[in-house]
Amino acid sequence: MTAATAAKKGRRLHPARMGTRVSHFWSDLTREHGYEPLKLEGDIPQELAGTLYRTGPALTQRFGRPYGHVFEGDGAICAVRLGEGKAQGAHRLLRGDGFVEEERAGRPLYQTAVSWPRQVANGLLGRFKNTGNTNVMEWHGHLYALMENARPIAFDRELETVGETSFGGVIQGAFSAHPHPVPSRRTTYNIGLRYGRKTSVAIYSLPWEGQARCLTELPLDHPVMLHDFMATEKHVVMLVSPLRLVIHRAILSIGDFTDLFRWTPSAGTEVIVVPIDEPERVRRFRTDAFFQIHFCGGREEPDAVAVDVMKYADSSALDVNVADVDEPPQTGEVTRIRIPHGTDRVEHERLCETTLEFGQTDLRMAGSDYRHLFGLNVDEENRFRLVHVDLERGSEDVFRFPEGEFNSEALFVPRSPEAPEGEGYLLSIVYRSSSRTSHLAVFDAQHVSDGPVARAHFDHHIPSGFHGTWVSQVGSGAA
Ligand SMILES: [Fe+2]
Numbered sequence: 001m002t003a004a005t006a007a008k009k010g011r012r013l014h015p016a017r018m019g020t021r022v023s024h025f026w027s028d029l030t031r032e033h034g035y036e037p038l039k040l041e042g043d044i045p046q047e048l049a050g051t052l053y054r055t056g057p058a059l060t061q062r063f064g065r066p067y068g069h070v071f072e073g074d075g076a077i078c079a080v081r082l083g084e085g086k087a088q089g090a091h092r093l094l095r096g097d098g099f100v101e102e103e104r105a106g107r108p109l110y111q112t113a114v115s116w117p118r119q120v121a122n123g124l125l126g127r128f129k130n131t132g133n134t135n136v137m138e139w140h141g142h143l144y145a146l147m148e149n150a151r152p153i154a155f156d157r158e159l160e161t162v163g164e165t166s167f168g169g170v171i172q173g174a175f176s177a178h179p180h181p182v183p184s185r186r187t188t189y190n191i192g193l194r195y196g197r198k199t200s201v202a203i204y205s206l207p208w209e210g211q212a213r214c215l216t217e218l219p220l221d222h223p224v225m226l227h228d229f230m231a232t233e234k235h236v237v238m239l240v241s242p243l244r245l246v247i248h249r250a251i252l253s254i255g256d257f258t259d260l261f262r263w264t265p266s267a268g269t270e271v272i273v274v275p276i277d278e279p280e281r282v283r284r285f286r287t288d289a290f291f292q293i294h295f296c297g298g299r300e301e302p303d304a305v306a307v308d309v310m311k312y313a314d315s316s317a318l319d320v321n322v323a324d325v326d327e328p329p330q331t332g333e334v335t336r337i338r339i340p341h342g343t344d345r346v347e348h349e350r351l352c353e354t355t356l357e358f359g360q361t362d363l364r365m366a367g368s369d370y371r372h373l374f375g376l377n378v379d380e381e382n383r384f385r386l387v388h389v390d391l392e393r394g395s396e397d398v399f400r401f402p403e404g405e406f407n408s409e410a411l412f413v414p415r416s417p418e419a420p421e422g423e424g425y426l427l428s429i430v431y432r433s434s435s436r437t438s439h440l441a442v443f444d445a446q447h448v449s450d451g452p453v454a455r456a457h458f459d460h461h462i463p464s465g466f467h468g469t470w471v472s473q474v475g476s477g478a479a
Pocket residue numbers: 177178227293294466467
C-alpha cells in the first residue's frame with residue numbers, strides 16, 4: 001500500500017518502514033564540505049551574484065536508530081554561491097545543542113530514535129532537539145536556520161553553526177519557520193507558538209534597521225499546528241486550521257510527527273486578523289474548516305484584506321507530500337481568501353486552474369498586489385513540474401522535468417533591483433536519480449518551459465529540502 005492510499009484509507013505508513021519506497025531523494029547526506037567548484041552546464045547569468053541557502057532534513061536516523069518521520073531529520077544547509085558566471089557549493093550539517101549533545105553521548109537522545117521511556121521522559125520534561133531543518137532567514141546580515149517550534153539557530157557564511165538565539169530575549173516561545181518580509185514597511189514578520197498550560201501565538205516584528213520586538217501575543221483555544229501565515233502592508237493574518245495537538249500523545253510520545261495531530265473539522269478554521277499598527281484591535285472568528293500548509297501572497301484591498309494559500313479540504317496533504325516520490329505529492333488549489341473589513345466571513349476565489357505547492361513570488365512585491373506566481377506540481381505520469389502562473393494574463397508556462405528528476409521549491413531572484421516584477425531567475429535544487437546527484441537548476445523566470453539556462457552539479461546528492469533564501473552579493477532586502 002502506498003502512503004497516499006494509506007492516507008485515503010485513514011491509515012499512515014511510517015516512511016522509515018516503507019523500505020525501498022523511501023527514495024534516495026530523502027536518504028542521509030553522504031558528504032559534508034565547504035565551498036568547492038561545481039561542474040557547470042550552460043551559462044550562469046552574469047547578473048546572478050549572491051548565495052542560495054537551503055535547509056532540509058539530512059539524516060533519517062541517528063546512530064543507526066531510524067526516525068519515524070522525515071520531519072524529524074537533522075538539518076543540513078546546502079549553499080550555492082554564484083558570481084562572475086561561476087558556481088561553488090557547500091553542504092554541512094547544523095550542529096545545534098541537541099545534536100552536539102548526542103555526538104558527545106555517542107547515542108540518540110531525542111525524537112523517535114530513542115526508546116519509548118526516553119521519549120516519554122522527553123515529552124514530560126519538554127526536551128526536544130532543534131534541528132533547523134525547515135527554512136533559512138537572513139536578518140541584519142546574519143543567517144538563521146529555522147524549524148517549526150524552536151528558536152533560530154545562527155550559522156555563518158561558511159555554514160558553521162554558531163548557536164541558538166532568542167534575539168536578546170525577545171523570543172519567549174518558538175520562532176516559526178516562515179518569516180515574511182513586507183518591503184514597504186522594511187520589516188520582516190513572523191509568528192511563534194508557545195505550548196503549555198495555555199497555548200498562545202506571538203507575532204514578532206524584525207525591522208530591517210532596528211531591534212526585534214514582540215507585537216502581541218494571543219491566546220489560542222487549543223494547541224494546534226500553525227506552519228505559516230501572511231503579512232500584508234497593514235495586517236498579519238493567521239488561518240488556524242483545526243489540526244489539533246493530541247496532548248496525551250505528545251506527552252507520551254505515541255507515534256510520529258503526524259500522529260501527534262488530529263484533524264477536527266467541526267471546530268472550523270479560525271481567522272485571526274491583526275492590524276500591525278494597532279495589534280490590540282485584533283479580529284477573530286471561525287469559518288468552515290479548510291487547510292493550508294503554505295501561503296503565497298497577500299494584499300490590501302479597498303474593503304478587505306486578502307491572503308493567498310494553496311488550499312486543501314483537510315490535512316491529509318501532510319501525510320503524502322514527503323518521503324515517497326513514487327506517489328505524487330498533493331498540491332493545493334491556489335485560492336485567495338478575502339476577508340472583508342468589519343465582517344465575520346471570508347470569500348474564497350480560485351486564482352488559477354493548476355494546483356501548486358511551494359508557491360513563490362517576486363519578494364519585492366511581498367505583502368502587496370502581485371502578478372507572477374511560481375510553484376511546483378506533479379502531472380498524471382508522476383513527472384515533477386516547475387510552473388509559472390501569470391495571474392494577469394491567466395496563462396501558465398511549465399517545465400516538465402525528465403523522468404527521475406525531482407525539483408524542490410524554486411526561489412525567484414530579480415534580474416536587477418530595478419527589473420520589472422517577475423523578470424529574473426528561478427533557482428531550484430534538483431535531484432537526479434540516475435546519477436544519485438543533485439544540481440542547482442537556473443531558469444529564466446519568464447521562459448520556464450525552455451528548461452534550465454544553466455545547471456551547477458554537486459558530485460553527491462542533497463537530501464530533499466524544504467525552504468531557503470537568496471542573499472544577494474549587493475545586499476538583500478532584509479540585510
Ligand atoms: Fe513550509
